[in-house]
Amino acid sequence: MPGRLLPRLFFEAPPEVVGPRLLGKLLVHRSRNGLLAGRIVEVEAYLGPHNNPPDPAAHSHRGPTPRSLVLFGHAGHAYVYTIYGRYFCMNVSCEIEGRAGCVLLRALEPVAGIDQMALNRGVAVDGLAPEKLARQLTSGPSRLCQALGLTRVSHNGLDLADSASRLQVRDDGCAVTEMLITARIGIHEAVDWPLRFAMPEHHCVSGKRSLPGRRVSLA
């Protein structure tokens, strides 16, 4: 297994703090078809209802429901839900127990198990330049779930900070020195809140290249 497991404490902070921290870390899935891993290059923060003002775009914003219950539990758990009836999105829960908040994983750079990811995505490897292939595989919240084989039934609620877990977030020492902050993508409320964090110019980052944002160095 690459890198070291991140402790629970890493996740017990507000999403706008955990989001930038997650850039450069590895999402690792020990799947039936082998080890699948990707480096996190783009995330979005969704704030809990305790926040002032509350985040109207967050699934937790009207309090716990059967779907969003995971978000109110311990930090460092996977929140995987179905979107538009046909895709999945994966989040990492944040904040201490009783408080909601999460970080949506929007894009990865494939690191291990690329051939299996291509199979999972139904993408032909032949004739594609490496960067093009990587983008096809894991550039987008539902694409990365498909590539890593993540589903709501199998993965929602898994503890990412448990050494026995099939799904973990790990740190292999990759240092991110700069990030791009922009508004979040695909939402219709709080459309201009600066809660999307990405590695600048990374080829796997999803969405338009031309979103207005600001570059910030991480010291």
Add this chain to the structure above:
DNA sequence: GTGATGATCTTCT
């Protein structure tokens, strides 16, 4: 390259 469209079904009101 950009922009529009439809697929499809879970979740909450």
Add this chain to the structure above:
DNA sequence: GAAGATCATCACG
């Protein structure tokens, strides 16, 4: 009953 943290595809320039 309506909306949705998306994606692939197609038209157009």
